[in-house]
Amino acid sequence: MQRESLNLLLPRGISRRKVFQLLGMSGLAAAMPAGLRPAMAQDKSLALFTWSSWGEAGFATQAKDRLGIDLKSTFYASSDEMMAKLRGGGTKLYDMIVPVQNYVEPAAKAGLIEPLNPAALTNAKEIFEQFSQSPQWRVDGKLYGIPFVWGANAMAFNRKETGELDSLKALFDPKYKGRIAMRDEPEDTLAVAALHLGIKKPYAMEEKELQEVKKLLISQKPLVRAYWKNVADVQNMLASGEAVVAWSFLAVIAPLLKAGVDVGWVWPKEGAVGWSESITAVKGTKKLKLVEEYANFTLSAEYGEFMARTTRYAPASKTAIAKLEPQLVKDLGIDINNVDRLVFKDIPKDKSRWNEVWNEVKAA
Amino acid sequence: MRAKVSTVLAFLAAPKLWLIIFFILPMMTMVLYSFWRVADYQIVADFTLRNYQKIGGNLYVNVFLSTIRLSLYVTALSLLIGYPVAYFLARKVRRFRLTLLLLVILPLWTSYLVRTYAWMLILGTQGVVNQALMSLGLIDAPFTALLYSDVAVTIALVHIYMPYLILPLYAVLEKIDPSVLEAAWDLGGGRLRTFLSVILPLSLPGIASGCLFVFIPSMGAFVTPELLGGTRSIMIGSIIAQQFGVAYEYPFGSAMALVLMGLIFAAAAATLRYGRPRGTA
Numbered sequence: 331m332q333r334e335s336l337n338l339l340l341p342r343g344i345s346r347r348k349v350f351q352l353l354g355m356s357g358l359a360a361a362m363p364a365g366l367r368p369a370m371a372q373d374k375s376l377a378l379f380t381w382s383s384w385g386e387a388g389f390a391t392q393a394k395d396r397l398g399i400d401l402k403s404t405f406y407a408s409s410d411e412m413m414a415k416l417r418g419g420g421t422k423l424y425d426m427i428v429p430v431q432n433y434v435e436p437a438a439k440a441g442l443i444e445p446l447n448p449a450a451l452t453n454a455k456e457i458f459e460q461f462s463q464s465p466q467w468r469v470d471g472k473l474y475g476i477p478f479v480w481g482a483n484a485m486a487f488n489r490k491e492t493g494e495l496d497s498l499k500a501l502f503d504p505k506y507k508g509r510i511a512m513r514d515e516p517e518d519t520l521a522v523a524a525l526h527l528g529i530k531k532p533y534a535m536e537e538k539e540l541q542e543v544k545k546l547l548i549s550q551k552p553l554v555r556a557y558w559k560n561v562a563d564v565q566n567m568l569a570s571g572e573a574v575v576a577w578s579f580l581a582v583i584a585p586l587l588k589a590g591v592d593v594g595w596v597w598p599k600e601g602a603v604g605w606s607e608s609i610t611a612v613k614g615t616k617k618l619k620l621v622e623e624y625a626n627f628t629l630s631a632e633y634g635e636f637m638a639r640t641t642r643y644a645p646a647s648k649t650a651i652a653k654l655e656p657q658l659v660k661d662l663g664i665d666i667n668n669v670d671r672l673v674f675k676d677i678p679k680d681k682s683r684w685n686e687v688w689n690e691v692k693a694a
Numbered sequence: 695m696r697a698k699v700s701t702v703l704a705f706l707a708a709p710k711l712w713l714i715i716f717f718i719l720p721m722m723t724m725v726l727y728s729f730w731r732v733a734d735y736q737i738v739a740d741f742t743l744r745n746y747q748k749i750g751g752n753l754y755v756n757v758f759l760s761t762i763r764l765s766l767y768v769t770a771l772s773l774l775i776g777y778p779v780a781y782f783l784a785r786k787v788r789r790f791r792l793t794l795l796l797l798v799i800l801p802l803w804t805s806y807l808v809r810t811y812a813w814m815l816i817l818g819t820q821g822v823v824n825q826a827l828m829s830l831g832l833i834d835a836p837f838t839a840l841l842y843s844d845v846a847v848t849i850a851l852v853h854i855y856m857p858y859l860i861l862p863l864y865a866v867l868e869k870i871d872p873s874v875l876e877a878a879w880d881l882g883g884g885r886l887r888t889f890l891s892v893i894l895p896l897s898l899p900g901i902a903s904g905c906l907f908v909f910i911p912s913m914g915a916f917v918t919p920e921l922l923g924g925t926r927s928i929m930i931g932s933i934i935a936q937q938f939g940v941a942y943e944y945p946f947g948s949a950m951a952l953v954l955m956g957l958i959f960a961a962a963a964a965t966l967r968y969g970r971p972r973g974t975a
Contacts, residue, residue: 408939410939410940410942413942414939436735436942439734439735439736440734440735440736508838514920515940516940517940551925551926554925555838555842556842556923556924556925557925559920559921563921566814570818570819570820571819571820572818572819572841572842681941682732682941682943682946685936685940685941685943686753689753689757689928689933689936690753692925692926692928693753693756693757693760693926693928694926
């Protein structure tokens with residue numbers, strides 16, 4: 331009844347969801363009576379709030395064909411944007427999100443996400459144990475997701491200028507003075523410096539170690555061309571020759587190779603920064619069962635293989651990897667035998683101190 | 695009479711409502727936040743002065759100072775380049791004045807981001823400047839100090855904000871009564887003397903508001919320094935943006951934004967006070 335009356339109020343061609351999105355942006359959704367919220371609808375649709383990388387139309391087609399689920403995706407470009415929109419009333423708009431592991435605890439503690447039923451995730455047994463057993467996806471003993479995709483931020487280099495590289499030393503080598511690019515982001519850059527110093531657990535650093543990291547990064551400054559903020563910027567720097575070695579995302583490699591730059595990608599022997607992402611239920615979704623069904627599907631070999639082929643991101647499913655040709659596995663930029671070399675992004679012991687140290691480095 | 699008063703009040707209500715909703719309420723929220731703190735990823739409404747104490751520390755005072763310094767450079771350069779342009783447009787040109795004015799405003803039609811990125815292409819190691827200098831044989835190796843430096847940030851900010859200085863200055867210069875200038879000449883003032891004792895003092899209000907229009911946005915700039923700045927070009931705008939983004943420190947960010955706003959208000963008040971026209975009786 332309420333739904334129909336609302337529909338009558340709407341101009342033709344505007345979906346109710348669109349209206350709720352608009353309302354959400356203005357923060358009004360929170361004020362709507364519960365009966366009007368889209369989650370009440372009994373249809374088999376899921377509102378997915380996700381990274382723009384998962385915007386491939388194929389995922390929606392696949393969800394429709396295989397599960398009969400209407401996947402409606404809205405996108406964010408950073409974890410902060412995801413958190414900000416969820417806080418600003420987004421929990422009323424979305425059924426599920428795709429967080430990175432280190433945002434699970436903040437989101438859970440801020441009451442933005444809902445635990446999943448482990449029994450519903452039957453495909454979890456096909457996932458590499460490093461991911462299916464990861465404590466980062468559990469908060470207070472409750473499971474919030476099992477990653478379907480993973481990767482690492484690592485080192486990209488211009489092979490013509492540097493030859494093969496395998497060590498973080500290159501990022502601190504005066505030989506490449508003024509041609510090194512680092513990321514303008516403490517969670518990556520402080521961890522990289524810590525790994526270079528031989529600190530095994532960067533995210534658990536105490537003040538004394540933070541000071542050493544700060545000293546190292548300040549001494550590195552004259553060597554650094556620029557700190558990059560967006561992945562497009564580091565890609566440009568590598569393409570134009572402003573930088574020959576960079577701490578980077580894997581996403582720059584394929585376009586650079588296509589542009590004719592002989593660019594290499596390596597997980598340095600000292601370590602690289604790992605990430606994983608999972609389908610996670612948004613707090614208060616009325617479709618938890620459906621979310622779990624879809625989450626389980628993303629863990630299947632079928633989904634993993636499809637994802638690897640369309641997006642070049644690495645599936646966390648053992649069976650999916652087994653279905654791929656060796657060359658493609660190599661192109662995914664992962665090294666499953668060396669997962670131990672990764673330090674998975676975590677919440678720093680004192681996050682605001684980390685930000686401050688990074689600002690101190692930049693202001694020095 | 696009564697009806698008239700209520701009509702006036704009704705008309706006043708709209709702008710007042712506008713001010714309250716879009717200015718006063720957000721501002722009050724920020725003031726409140728700036729005394730609160732974050733615990734366990736939630737904002738907790740405990741009264742604390744910690745945020746302001748933190749700003750008083752070495753790190754942030756230095757960032758504020760370097761931001762002020764860079765903004766002053768940008769303002770001075772804009773004035774140095776913009777004044778002759780405005781003067782020329784207002785007092786020398788007759789025929790193509792509108793076209794030329796349009797050319798001044800034209801850059802404003804392009805997105806701020808596009809203009810910032812354009813400077814990357816111009817100043818880069820393989821950029822237009824270096825290529826030109828190299829092909830002229832003036833240098834052997836490209837300058838690398840152009841892009842990713844305070845120089846690049848200053849150049850881009852001057853380019854982006856200078857139109858805001860030229861326009862008010864133009865308006866003031868154009869309004870100067872020619873008879874005042876004739877009087878100055880009649881009294882034996884040369885070109886320079888006339889400029890220094892008549893035109894310049896009369897254009898002070900234009901200089902003041904034009905400089906403010908450049909200084910204020912420069913103080914808050916964060917996209918340009920992040921894209922073009924070197925490893926040292928950290929500005930307060932970036933730190934504030936960081937508090938509302940990665941750091942999730944709304945309280946600290948609010949405190950810093952309020953301090954920035956205070957500095958800007960102080961600069962504006964001082965400029966407007968001392969920027970009154972002088973030399974007029």
